[in-house]
Amino acid sequence: MTALPQLRIPATYMRGGTSKGVFFRLEDLPPAARVPGPARDRLLQRVIGSPDPYGKQTDGMGGATSSTSKCVIVSPSSRPGHDVDYLYGQVSIDADFVDWSGNCGNLSTAAGAFAIHAGYVDPASVGADGLCTVRIWQANIGKTILAHVPVSGGQVQEDGDFELDGVTFPAAEIVLEFLDPADDGEGDAGGAMFPTGQLVDTLEVAGVGTLQATLITAGIPTVFVNAADLGYDGTELQPAINGDTTALARLEAVRVAGALRMGLIRTAAEAATRQHTPKVAFVAPSRAYAASSGKAVAAEDIDLNVRAMSMGKLHHAMMGTASVAIAAAAAVPGTLVNLAAGGGVRDVVRFGHPSGTLRVGATVAQVDGQWTVTRAVMSRSARILMEGAVRVPAATL
Known part of the structure; x- marks a missing residue:
């Protein structure tokens, strides 16, 4: 040779x-x-x-x-x-x-x-x-x-x-501004922020049952569900999820059901070659917890808790694109994210994730009966x- x-x-x-x-x-x-x-x-x-x-x-x-x-x-x-x-x-x-x-x-x-x-x-x-x-x-x-x-x-x-x-x-x-971040997941600038036209959908998930879900395409296609519907309280850290093969399978089933409803895939089998999108995140009202570093996060310091899956595992913090989705969904009254944060109108939200907290903002509006997001802002380094x-x-x- x-x-x-x-x-x-x-x-x-x-x-x-x-x-x-x-x-x-x-x-x-x-x-x-x-x-x-x-x-x-x-x-x-x-x-x-x-x-x-x-x-x-x-x-x-x-x-x-x-x-x-x-x-x-x-x-x-x-x-x-x-x-x-x-x-x-x-x-x-x-x-x-x-x-x-x-x-x-x-x-x-x-x-x-x-x-x-x-x-x-x-x-x-x-x-x-x-x-x-x-x-x-x-x-x-x-x-x-x-x-x-x-x-x-x-x-x-x-x-x-x-x-x-x-x-x-x-x-x-470094401050990031995401302009017109709603997308259908295929690079279509005209993609709807809520692809089904609903703020809350009912998903039939194989092996899980019926779940309420907010399906959004701001930042990255994301399927939001209530933590309580999965038996969680929203304060979970990686070991509680990533070491549980049954939990991972159930969350992947939620992702597949959401991808099908959003039109991102045509068959469940296609999800295996599209692991990056959509994301699955579960939300819950604010509650105190200890972050993975041991840092105490007080309930009054956040509006809600969010945990998100990335490539089949619970993310150690929060993906930036999913943060855009959180900000946009929180700004629209009636979504699961907005309700978990206490409802009402807001353009900034602070959420708890496994590593601590993050503050993100979004500007949304209704145009011809459709919700749109024109800008999302966050800080990174x-x-x-x-x-x-x-x-x-x-x-x-």
Whole structure:
């Protein structure tokens, strides 16, 4: 056997919010991987170390969780009024596929910072000190994101005192604005915020029974159900869910039923190759609990509790895109999220998640009898962890 040298591909390993992933400039990828298709998927899988039947991703950059099995491709945007195109791939840990069906809100933060690091933003726009607004075209779902990135000395400022529950160390705050974030999950800018036309639907879930659900497509397609209907109180942490195979199967059944009702899949079998979307989240009225760090969360400090599933497991904090869905649903009177938060009209909500709390806002309105969301806002942070090159066996391509 002739031994070939490994491929060396420039890359940057970044944390964004409570996620981290491997970032590439499109032009740095091998030619075969610069376009969508099997070659690109194989490359990203090999970079991350998937598919791995051991579920550890030991031979790659992945961290064996949905929050750390991610790749991002960034390139200059040809779309007017935008700086960069940002494409996100959720790499399955143990199965042979890359899910391109949605965005990662957490890594959207890092995409803005990376755009400046990569030289994609006009230096005149970056400036010397202050905030640089990076206009991002989210290519998976066809939406605009504004990342307000702090700059010091003409470079991205990463140090700061902004604290984000789920991230151990403070960093500089990056404010994200998701513009017109309602989407049908297929990149259709005209997608309805509530695809069934109902604020609350009745789902028949195999092996579970009948559940009330709010089905929404803001940020990312999400199925919200009441925690109590599943036998939970909304204060659960990862061990209570992720170690219970029966619970995981029931929650996946809820996800499949919601995906079918939302029209995201045609058959239940298709859900196996669409793990990234929709998300399932269960909500409950505010209640005190101890976060995974041991931090006490008081009932009066939050409006409600939310727990969300990501790639078949309970997320350790909250996905950024799901946070957009929470903010939008909370702002519409009558949804399960709004009712769990106490009902009424609100444009800001603070919710509890396994790692602590998060405050998000959304602007909604009724137009011709249809609810729309025009903007969602949240704060995150981002930091380069390592930069240089990743290596993969030459036989990958």
